[in-house]
Amino acid sequence: xxxxxxxxVQQHILREQLRFSGASGEFSxxxxxxxxxxxxxxxxxxxxxxxxxxxxxxxxxxxxxIQQKLDVIANEAIVQALTSRASVGVLASEENEExxxxxxxxxxxxxxxxxxxxxxxxxxxxNVSVGTTFSILRRPEGxxxxxxxxxxxxxxxxxxxxxxxxxxxxxxxxxxVGHGVHGFTLDPAIGAYVLSHPNMTMPDxxxxxxxxxxxxxxxxxxxxxxxxxxxxxxYGTKYSSRYIGSMVADFHRTLxxxxxxxxxPTADNAEGKLRLxxxxxxxAFLAEQAGGVALDGKNRMLEVKPTSIHQRVPLVxxxxxxxxxxxxxxx
Ligand code: AHM
Ligand code: MG
Numbered sequence: 123x124x125x126x127x128x129x130x131v132q133q134h135i136l137r138e139q140l141r142f143s144g145a146s147g148e149f150s151x152x153x154x155x156x157x158x159x160x161x162x163x164x165x166x167x168x169x170x171x172x173x174x175x176x177x178x179x180x181x182x183x184x185x186x187x188i189q190q191k192l193d194v195i196a197n198e199a200i201v202q203a204l205t206s207r208a209s210v211g212v213l214a215s216e217e218n219e220e221x222x223x224x225x226x227x228x229x230x231x232x233x234x235x236x237x238x239x240x241x242x243x244x245x246x247x248x249n250v251s252v253g254t255t256f257s258i259l260r261r262p263e264g265x266x267x268x269x270x271x272x273x274x275x276x277x278x279x280x281x282x283x284x285x286x287x288x289x290x291x292x293x294x295x296x297x298x299v300g301h302g303v304h305g306f307t308l309d310p311a312i313g314a315y316v317l318s319h320p321n322m323t324m325p326d327x328x329x330x331x332x333x334x335x336x337x338x339x340x341x342x343x344x345x346x347x348x349x350x351x352x353x354x355x356x357y358g359t360k361y362s363s364r365y366i367g368s369m370v371a372d373f374h375r376t377l378x379x380x381x382x383x384x385x386x387p388t389a390d391n392a393e394g395k396l397r398l399x400x401x402x403x404x405x406a407f408l409a410e411q412a413g414g415v416a417l418d419g420k421n422r423m424l425e426v427k428p429t430s431i432h433q434r435v436p437l438v439x440x441x442x443x444x445x446x447x448x449x450x451x452x453x
Contacts, residue, residue: 128316128317129316129317130306130314130315130316130317131157131295131297131306131314131315131316131317132150132154132157132314134304134306134317135150135153135154136150138150138299138301141299141301148207148208148209148230148232149209149233149282149283151207151209152204152207152209152210152233152235152258153258153283153297155200155203155204155206155207155210156200156203156204156235156237156256156285157295157315158203159196159199159200159202159203159204159254160199160254160287160293160295161308161313162199162203163192163195163196163199163200163239163240163254163287163289164287164289164293164308166192166195166196166199167192167246167252167289168289170192170246170247171249184216184217184218184219184432185216185432192240192243192246193217193239193240193243194217196239196240196254197215197217197218197239197240199239200213200215200237200239200254200256201213201215201222204224204235205222205224208225208228208230208231209230209231209232209233210224210225210231210233210234210235211223211224211225211226211228211231211232211233211234211261211267211270211273212224212234212235212261212270212273212274213234213235213236213237214234214235214236214237214270214274214399214400214431215236215237215238215239215400216237216238216239216241216397216400216401216432217239219432220270220431221234221270221271221273221274221431222270223267223268223270225267226267226268227267227268228267231261231267232260232261233258233259233260233261233282234258234259234260234261234270234273234274235256235257235258235259236256236257236259236274236399236400236431237254237255237256237257237400238254238255238256238397238400238401239254240252240253240254241253241254241255241286241368241369241370241401242366242367242368242369242370242371244367245366245367245368250366250367250368250371251288251289251290251291251366251368251370251371252288252289252368252370252371253286253287253288253289253368253369253370253371253374254286254287254289254370255284255285255286255369255370255400255401255404255405256284256285256286256400256404257278257281257283257284257399257400257403257404257407258281258282258283258284259273259274259276259280259281259282260280260282261273262276262280271431274399274428274431275399275427275428275429275430275431276428277424277425277426277427277428278398278402278403278406278407278423278424278425278426279424279425281300281403281404281407281424282299282300283297283298283299283300284297284298284403284404284407284408285297285298285404285408286370286373286374286404286405286408287370288368288370288371288374290371290374292307292308293307293308294306294307294308294318294319294374295308295315296319296322296374296377296408297408298407298408298411300407300411301411302321302322302411302412303321303322303323303377303408303411303412304317304319304320304321304322305317305318305319305320305322306318306319307319319378322377322378322412323412323413324376324377324380324409324412324413324414324440324441324442325379325380325441326380326413326441326442326443327358327359327380327381327441327442327443327444328376328379328380328381328382328440328441328444329359329361329362329379329380329381330361330362330363330364330375330376330379330380330381330382331349331352331361331362331363331364331381331382331383331384331444332363332364332365332366332372332375332376332381332382332383332384333345333349333363333365333383333384333385333386334365334367334385335349335363335365337386337388337389337390339389340387340388340389340390341386341387341388342386342387342419342453343453344419344451344452344453345384345386345419347451348447348448348451351447351451352382352444357443357444357447361381364381369383369385369396369401369405373405373408373409373439376414376439376440376441377408377409377412377414380440380441380444381440381441381444382438382439382440382441382444382445382448383437383438383439383440384437384438384439385436385437386419386436386438387419387436391434393433393434393435393436394418394419394434394435394436394437395434396434396435396436396437397432397433397434397435398423398426398428398433398434398435399428399431399432399433401437402416402418402423402435402437403423403424405437405439406422406423406424406437406439407424409439409440410424413441413442414439414440414441414442414445415439415440415441415442415445415446416437416438416439417437417438417439417445417448417449418435418436418437418438419436419437419438420453423435423437423439
């Protein structure tokens with residue numbers, strides 16, 4: 123790409139903002155808080171083997187998982203970047219049991235941001251890709267400033283923007299405000315996210331499926347029938363498997379190459395493992411925007427009505443053709 127073609131994510135966000143009636147710049151300022159925080163996180167991820175940021179932080183987060191230092195650093199980076207944005211009223215993070223009320227009673231505070239600051243964190247100390255996911259919701263009509271649950275417990279259809287960053291062999295930010303999906307690769311030389319993947323669309327069919335097959339003994343029958351069909355060529359091609367164990371990285375591959383990613387219900391996690399609000403919903407929003415499909419195993423993910431902030435949900439997301447094959451199977 124020649125320099126004359128360079129479009130940074132900041133310029134892109136400003137352009138996208140024109141789609142919002144009465145746009146005042148506050149929404150783009152909010153998104154720029156997220157991009158700034160992810161640059162801070164990627165700098166820390168890149169230095170993880172060099173400085174004393176590896177290892178367990180010692181605390182146990184609300185999911186009962188041991189927090190690693192980078193989880194905490196990533197959480198603080200996002201919280202700090204977003205609390206300085208007047209348009210943010212509520213923040214909810216995987217790392218915090220309760221949502222944070224940021225600008226209570228402030229009429230400018232119109233948005234809630236829910237996020238997983240460091241998804242796939244068990245992969246950090248083995249140099250495997252990790253990521254950040256985020257979802258932005260508008261304050262519902264009449265929701266009180268001191269009732270953050272009302273801001274956050276909205277179905278995924280209400281997302282005004284969603285995205286993720288993969289800290290992989292390069293750092294890429296993928297986001298949508300509901301008008302297509304766009305990817306920006308961080309140019310480390312200039313410290314800017316540069317448009318590298320405009321108007322991303324999922325191939326109609328891929329050749330990989332992605333699931334933690336070690337749990338297959340406790341998957342509901344439908345999932346095992348489906349996986350067997352993918353393996354034995356029933357759907358026109360014999361699928362190969364890929365599983366990273368970082369949802370963002372597994373989804374990113376699925377978005378680019380097609381195929382299907384699944385986290386079914388298991389014996390350990392009868393409701394699935396992934397979190398509805400800040401993992402499944404942003405991914406479902408992007409998948410649909412890119413021509414794919416995302417289900418909770420039965421229903422459209424974006425229509426699932428959340429009942430709690432850290433709610434888990436099964437996730438099946440992928441290309442149209444693979445998802446049609448899944449849906450066609452009986453329960
Ligand atoms: P985390 O947010 O605590 O890192 O957990 C979520 C991760 C996902 O990124 C990934 O898809 C899943 O957990 C992997 O789980 P498993 O190790 O059971 O396959
Ligand atoms: Mg996490």
